[in-house]
Amino acid sequence: MADLLPVAEAQTRLLALAPALPVEHAPLREAAGRWAAEPVIARRTQPELPLSAMDGYAIRFADMPGPWQMIGESAAGRPFAGEAAAGQAVRIFTGAALPPGTDTVLVQEEAARDGAALMLDSEGPAFLGRNVREAGLDFREGETLIEAGQRLTPARIAIAATAGHATLPVRRRIRIAIAATGDELRAPGEPLAPGQLPESNGTMLAAQLADLPVDLIDLGILPDRQDILEAAFRAIRADILVTTGGASVGDHDLVRPALQAAGAAIDFWKVAIRPGKPLMAGRLGDAIVLGLPGNPVSAFVTATLFLRPLIAHLAGAAEPLPRTVPAILGEPLPANGPRADYMRAAHRDGRVVAAAIQDSSMLRTLARADCLIVRQPHAPAAQPGNTVEILQIA
DSSP states (O other): OTTSBOHHHHHHHHHTTSOOOOEEEEEHHHHTTSBBSSOEEOSSOBSSSOEESSSEEEEOGGGTTOOEEEEEEEBTTBOOSSOOOTTEEEEEOTTOBOOTTOOEEEEGGGEEEETTEEEEOSSOOSSTTTTEEOTTSSBOTTOEEEOTTOBOOHHHHHHHHHTTOSEEEEEOOEEEEEEEEOTTEEOTTSOOOTTOEEOOHHHHHHHHTTTSSEEEEEEEEEOSOHHHHHHHHHTOOSSEEEEESOOSSSTTOOHHHHHHHTTOEEEEEOBSEESOOOOEEEEETTEEEEEEOSSHHHHHHHIIIIIHHHHHHHTTOSSOSOOOEEEEBSSOBOOOOSSEEEEEEEEETTEEEEOSOOOTTOHHHHHHOSEEEEEOTTOOOBOTTOEEEEEEOO
16 A cells, blocks of 8 residues: 555645636636636625614603604615704605614514604613614724635625625636546446446536535546547646546556656545545646546546546635534444545435445445445444544435
8 A cells, every 4th residue: 555645745746836826807707616816805895874673763862751743764875864853753664874863773563663763662671772773883984894814605795795796716617628438338328238338427527516616617528549539638727637538557547657657747546535445636738637546436436536626726715625524323333444435325314324335336325325434444344333534425
């Protein structure tokens, strides 16, 4: 196992192959799901003025317990134009600006009206400023709302809009070329001769990257011929070239020699991981090359641990690597061997249970899984009730 890289070292070396991509300013709806390339600063204060948090009546707390004389109305977008004096009240609605001269809102359920006369019909507000959203309650102009490297989630897109931004600084979208290799592969839905298989990695990877800021280039299925592979690799114009299959050591595993013939510099090959040991990374011109195993389960696991983090890194993520979370084990696990193991598992009655058969050829097991139990090299046997680390995948 001495020639196999530990997972963490392989991840570090992969991300070191290229810096984040150039910055552009994207409209808010196009920025969603990307990462902020620079801090996002509030251009305004929210709320700009004190606002009512309830439907009711704007009053002076010092005038409690009333009565008050009604002098007008304040609604969202249509504030009361004047100023309230002592003993005066203004009908107010949620989100409306508090009229000058008032400092508290008497909710409508606590009040009674007789024409222009307003009276207390309960104990009323307990303190000055009750039911009022003070200016700057959410944020103030000049405050940092989103740190550089944070993902632009729906809530962060919303706060950026409210803070006065129409565009946000992000890294440009990432061009990814995906090639499946193997004479045995046919496009999904095509008739199959004996020994042939439907190609699933391309569609799986496209689905796996659907939430990321990528533009995919489908190179289709490439045959096990070094000249064709080399020509296809020389023609690549992408930020990342992803291959699946052909990266092992068999007579028909031609991806690595074809890449090297095309001018690629291989940084590492083979990682101490199960499934997915024949993983390869390097550079080909301006592109980072990531050679994933052809086995679909192995391709999925290595894409989770390497391809998605690489994309996040190029897109400017402050923390591109996936985070594990603790979970309670539901059934025993044997001691692990020398490679890190990412076991397909699912939650059951509040605990995680690994699939009984972990054969990496079994897509049904992967399809039923909602997480991967992460077992470090040489981890001891684990019992029900023990805490394990998992990666969520569904």
